[in-house]
Amino acid sequence: MSSEKPLAGRVAIVTGSGRRIGREIAESLARAGAAVVVNARSNQAQADEAVKAIEKAGGRGVAVLADVSKRQDAERLVATAVDKFGRLDILVNNAAVRAKRAVGEITDEEWREVIGVILDGSFFLTRAAIPHLAKHGKGRIINIGGATAFTGADAHAHVVAAKAGLSRLTRALAVELGPKGITVNMVSPGLVEAPGDDPKRAAERRAHYQMDRIALGRPAAPADIGSAVVAVAGDGLGYLTGQTVHMNGGFYMA
Numbered sequence: 001m002s003s004e005k006p007l008a009g010r011v012a013i014v015t016g017s018g019r020r021i022g023r024e025i026a027e028s029l030a031r032a033g034a035a036v037v038v039n040a041r042s043n044q045a046q047a048d049e050a051v052k053a054i055e056k057a058g059g060r061g062v063a064v065l066a067d068v069s070k071r072q073d074a075e076r077l078v079a080t081a082v083d084k085f086g087r088l089d090i091l092v093n094n095a096a097v098r099a100k101r102a103v104g105e106i107t108d109e110e111w112r113e114v115i116g117v118i119l120d121g122s123f124f125l126t127r128a129a130i131p132h133l134a135k136h137g138k139g140r141i142i143n144i145g146g147a148t149a150f151t152g153a154d155a156h157a158h159v160v161a162a163k164a165g166l167s168r169l170t171r172a173l174a175v176e177l178g179p180k181g182i183t184v185n186m187v188s189p190g191l192v193e194a195p196g197d198d199p200k201r202a203a204e205r206r207a208h209y210q211m212d213r214i215a216l217g218r219p220a221a222p223a224d225i226g227s228a229v230v231a232v233a234g235d236g237l238g239y240l241t242g243q244t245v246h247m248n249g250g251f252y253m254a
Helices: 020-031 044-056 071-085 108-135 157-180 199-209 222-233
Strands: 011-014 035-040 061-065 090-093 139-144 182-189 244-247
Touching (some): 020 090, 020 222, 035 044, 044 061, 090 108, 090 222, 108 157, 139 157
Parallel strands (some): 011 035, 035 061, 182 244
């Protein structure tokens, strides 16, 4: 296997990969040689654009619309990966909803939506993917967390609760799935800025993260997160499991 394509021959699903961090993760995995299932909940155009970018760079991809908070959709996403590419090796649970809302203003429906996408979706996909990830002995589950699950955040109680639950699910799954040859880890970004970000939201993020608390003095680019996911997905970190890789430039140090 070429060192330039460490994931050649492998197949990945990246949920919520039509834009920002998810799209960069999908493209990074594809550049590393993996065939990638790009997923969006409802924006077909974004998913198609991500696949076109992967194919333009010489990779393989397919776009699948699916609401991962629904068990049937999550199962269909896994089935599509196996039907299209013949196997599944890497599952990246990235899909999330992050609406800013004071806790007293969070409706029942908003709470359930956030928990459903982040936590239920990761559970549904993992459960469906286990037999396929175990088949070749190098299965990888990579959950995308967030620094606020460890620090707290104003007006994001639903998101923080879901991401904190995901970090504990990561540990539980690492113990249970290790004997099957499946590693389970979390990559936890801090402040990430991407081209095309809404200026208001970017300013809010900078205010929360307080730039002088970031040791490296800059936000992450989506590519920083993509590189971390590729590393965790590869053979070089095959003994890493049950861990959180904090990609936040030193904002939070575990």
